[in-house]
Amino acid sequence: MSESAYRVETTSRLAQWRIENLASCTYRKSDPFKIGKWNWHLSIEKNRGLYIKLYPEISNLTRDNPPIASFIIRVVCSVGDRKALTHPEITDKQLKNNDDFVWALEVPLTGKFIIDVEFLDLKTASPESGEPCSIWAEGFTEKRSNATALASLGRMLSESIHTDIIINASDGSIGAHRAVLATRSPVFCSMFSHSLKEKELSTINISDMSIEACQAFLNYIYGNIQHDEFLTHRLALLRAADKYDLSDLKEACHESLLEDIDTKNVLERLQNASLYQLPKLKTGCLRYLVKFGKIFDIRDDFNTFLQCADRELIAEVFHEVLNAWKGF
Structure with a gap:
């Protein structure tokens, strides 16, 4: 089996594992992938039913500061009309081992499918108060x-x-x-x-x-x-930073906008990335749309985008799509 069968693709808050075929095995565990401070694993097991697990890799960090995770996990059929099974949103669940989150699917899965995990937040307990604190707010606070x-x-x-x-x-x-x-x-x-x-x-x-x-x-x-x-006010601050030449504010907005790309904001952020010359944000948006297949989830919005976006930007999007198709 190829190494890619175990690899999980990630953005800052999204993990996606493509399963080509489970027919020949009853258990598969992904390679570790980094989200936030922790390395994570996904696993899938066939034993009468089908069970999907998400858990952090065992380490001193996990033992001392186990993640408190909020996330949405889906299974998406990668062919046909991309039907999806979505688990109810998980909010502030502490994950220490591979039994803390188990999703039992009643629907059998065959052929190619995708396990898609969108992390909404990751927290650890504050050493001072013991209250959970988002790790994605820490970097901002520390500065x-x-x-x-x-x-x-x-x-x-x-x-x-x-x-x-x-x-x-x-x-x-x-x-x-x-x-x-x-x-x-x-x-x-x-x-x-x-x-x-x-x-x-x-x-x-x-x-x-x-x-x-x-x-x-x-x-x-x-x-x-x-x-x-x-x-x-990130977008307004980005415009002001560009207009008044505050490079540190522009970079702060750039990094922050990369952290929570989703289907509701990706097209707007792609246009702003092009307008304000933010290469990492543009790459992140294109990767989210094309490599992670989210372009299929926002077809109506994408059609509207095609009618009003800059021609050069549209050409870049289609170039990414063509390159992705060549890889199949």
């Missing part, structure tokens, strides 16, 4: 400094301490500080260094952002943004 200087900078914005410029969003205004904006953005620096209207009138018009998104943008600049606020 936020709690130094006194940064906290004071945030207060300057939130309490409007000695603000000297007004930013007009589409539906409101916020006071800010020229020096902070100029330090963070070369575009703002240029505005205040030359005899432009922003310098003379002490105002900046950002009419393409709502007041909430503009507040999130300033909170990022001042080092005071919250994780939920960042997630809510």
Whole structure:
């Protein structure tokens, strides 16, 4: 049997195992695959019924910090009309060994099929409080400094301490500080260094952002943004980062948008990846659509996409599809 029979393809939160034929065996275990901090396995067993298991590989990490997983698992017939069997969503289930999650299927499976696991969240118990904490929030939290200087900078914005410029969003205004904006953005620096209207009138018009998104943008600049606020306004922050040349914010949005691609957002993210030249996001979206077969799950949305998307982007999508077909 080929090595590919045991390989699981992954994105940051999706794992997909293609089963070519189970007729000749009663048990198969996948190669380890990495999602989050852990290596995982899928296994399938025929014993009167059919049983699918998902579990982390045994290790010191698993023993000391077992994952608390939320996920959706499906079995998809990979031929014909791609009928799918979907297990009810699993929420915050601790997985330590290969008996913690077992899915017994009553429907026999023959021929080619796909086991598809979409991880919605992975948590571990916090050493301080014991409360579960998402590992996908940790990286963001760790990057936020709690130094006194940064906290004071945030207060300057939130309490409007000695603000000297007004930013007009589409539906409101916020006071800010020229020096902070100029330090963070070369575009703002240029505005205040030359005899432009922003310098003379002490105002900046950002009419393409709502007041909430503009507040999130300033909170990022001042080092005071919250994780939920960042997630809510990622696309608006991406546009602002590109417009005002904040490369660190643009990269933060780029990395974050890669983490939770799904059928509801993949086409929008693909278009933004093309518009703002985000190569990893574009590759991730194309891989999700083509290699993982999600293009079949959003046919109506994809047809609408074909009618309005950039011609070059459509050509790239079809190029990926053709290359995928050549591999079969």
